Amino acid sequence: MFFVIPTLLLVKTPILECAKIACLATHCSLRFVNSATDKNKGANYSATLNKKIVPSYIPKMAKTFCLDDYDAIGFDLDNTLATYNLKNLLEMEYNCLAEYLVEEKGYKEEVLMKPFNEKSTDFIQRGLIVDSQRGNLLKLDYSGKIVKVAHGLSFLTPEDIKKTYGEHLTWEVTNEFVKDFLATWNGPLSEKMRTFLDYFDMPASLIFARAVEEIDKQNDGRPVESYTVYNDIVDGFNFMFTPAHFAENKGKFFPLIKQHPDKYYKKCSPHVLEWLKELKAKNKILFVLTGSYIDFANHTATTCLGDDWKQYFDFIGYFSKKPGFFTGVNRPFLRLNNLKEKDEILSTELKSGQCFSQGNWDGLIEAMKKSLNKTDIKPLYIGDNFIQDLYTPSKYTHCDTVAVCEEQSAEGFPTKEHPDSSYLKSNLWDSYFYTSNSSEGKTPTIWSDILKKHCKICVPSISYLASEPINKKYSTFNDEDSNFSTDGFYPTR
């Protein structure tokens, strides 16, 4: 949900459809947005995303990372500070989306309502890319080359991949995507591809594949010219994750999360809360930036961190519409009242201890400088979404990032196995971080490439980071090595 990023939309887009598209675009991020609000409050994705066009990636010189070096430390909420029982969450999302497609879009129950279990979920992996028209799911290597393709539930042979995507194993849409991961966020390219980037949209890949398989079956086993399954899935995401549905108890997803918090959320360990206090005691600014709307974010944070969760943070930004939060310049900050958005507040009025909705990075940085009485501060952001939380702040602002990635422990490196590893790991797609190739070793994926170029280190959880000393020095990713290596991943064996 959340975040789901935005790339969104697959919709065909004649002018008439503009309204729909706008809504999807924001939506994609599920949690995020509601199109009406978006328009009224002036968040114009095409305008704001294009303002700072200076992707300013400077190769990193620092070879070590130390938390203590930062003046301000920010956290994403979902799947970073707040963690979920992923098996239960993924299964529930699968069922909500499948039921929606059966009930509202006429898909066959016997096709979609098949088991979502350890076996069938070997097909899912975070970060798969949808080629919506061809009905394919893709895995890319670090250079943007297409290394695996599934059509329906079947994998294409290397010869068939070449027939579809050419000798170079590339596609013009993903070529733009790898040049700038925000290029396909909206506009025409966003209608052609999108990625399932987090645990809120990941189960949709299995639904997509099962639906495509059935369509081919109905067509005498042959692929059709163009698939519309993805449009229906986007409608399903809107149904599940429209922010207003939390308060209205609609869309299946929010009502279930509200009714059974213990089933879906994990409680944050006391040592993490102690660590937050310790960081704050060192005169660091702590902040949260979440894409979730205020009521849902409060529910999540209260359940995971406790009733007094706000006390740990100097600034709390809800409904922040990443990645636009980092790239857009004049996006307004809104005051809150009773878990709802109210009037605009100038960034110069922001004070430590304040919560706000939406907003923008430059304004937040100014407020933090003022609060610390410093002319320059060094910020860090920690998150799980490779594009919104890691790539965008690193490329479009001067913010360092740390990745929280549960796949790391699910895949068993370095040490402890993840309790839901069978749901996160995929033998069919191979590692989230690399593709094994006997002649060439382990070729990094596009996601590993983001880690190497845009993150200092990768950890399986905040809990791990909190269990280490604040002044610990970690050696960072080494971005020269084109083979996959575990440098930069912690803990080490």
Ligand SMILES: *[C@@H]1O[C@H](CO)[C@@H](O)[C@H](O)[C@H]1NC(C)=O
């Ligand atoms: C959004 O920005 C684009 C590009 O600057 C502009 O053409 C369009 O009119 C804007 N839309 C709104 C609703 O402001």
Ligand SMILES: *[C@@H]1O[C@H](CO)[C@@H](O)[C@H](O)[C@H]1NC(C)=O
């Ligand atoms: C925040 O969420 C908790 C748990 O759902 C709820 O008890 C509390 O009333 C919410 N806070 C506000 C201000 O509504």
Ligand SMILES: *[C@@H]1O[C@H](CO)[C@@H](O)[C@H](O)[C@H]1NC(C)=O
């Ligand atoms: C802020 O820093 C300046 C320069 O270091 C100093 O003169 C001033 O007194 C400080 N203000 C506050 C409120 O601490």
Ligand SMILES: *[C@@H]1O[C@H](CO)[C@@H](O)[C@H](O)[C@H]1NC(C)=O
């Ligand atoms: C390994 O990589 C080489 C060169 O890119 C390629 O020709 C070969 O098909 C790959 N093998 C596998 C098993 O993917």
Ligand SMILES: *[C@@H]1O[C@H](CO)[C@@H](O)[C@H](O)[C@H]1NC(C)=O
């Ligand atoms: C990557 O690893 C393979 C197999 O271990 C090795 O043959 C190859 O030379 C390595 N490539 C680079 C660029 O280090």
